Amino acid sequence: xxxxxxxxxxxxxxxxxxxxxxxxxxxxxxxxxxxxxxxxxxxxxxxxxxxxxxxxxxxxxxxxxxxxxxxxxxxxxxxxxxxxxxxxxxxxxxxxxxxxxxxxxxxxxxxxxxxxxxx
Numbered sequence: 001x002x003x004x005x006x007x008x009x010x011x012x013x014x015x016x017x018x019x020x021x022x023x024x025x026x027x028x029x030x031x032x033x034x035x036x037x038x039x040x041x042x043x044x045x046x047x048x049x050x051x052x053x054x055x056x057x058x059x060x061x062x063x064x065x066x067x068x069x070x071x072x073x074x075x076x077x078x079x080x081x082x083x084x085x086x087x088x089x090x091x092x093x094x095x096x097x098x099x100x101x102x103x104x105x106x107x108x109x110x111x112x113x114x115x116x117x118x119x
Contacts (some may be wrong), residue, residue, distance in 0.1 A: 003045055029101070031094065033062035057093065060094040 018025050030053055036042045050057050062068075065087035071078045078088050079092045090101070 004048060007049070027056060028098065029058040030056050031058050031060065031062065034064050035061045036064045057099055058094065060090060060097050062094070065090075075077045 011027075014027060030049060032046050032049065034042075035046065048062065063086050065085055067082045067085040068078055069086035071081035071087075074081055078085070078091060082088060085097065096105075
């Protein structure tokens with residue numbers, strides 16, 4: 001609930017900035033993070049956001065992951081902390097998706113997302 005409320009407030013702020021300060025400001029996409037497939041609320045929020053914002057929602061989802069929480073306390077990025085964890089794979093997929101969306105790279109459909117190396 002609070003994630004959806006916060007998203008609404010953020011979009012209002014972006015509209016104000018576009019109107020008053022920067023007409024060229026665009027939203028790259030909406031990233032779903034801290035997602036826990038086991039929680040009904042997580043699934044409902046993702047579904048609501050996807051229905052309401054459609055193409056603006058990025059395909060990549062950042063799953064809740066213990067290693068993601070540990071990395072900052074070690075002063076490391078998740079890629080340095082544990083390159084093989086689900087969180088690392090999620091962020092690598094995000095990078096690929098953004099590059100592909102902006103046509104900075106040409107990837108085949110098979111290459112668009114890394115396989116989940118955790119099985």
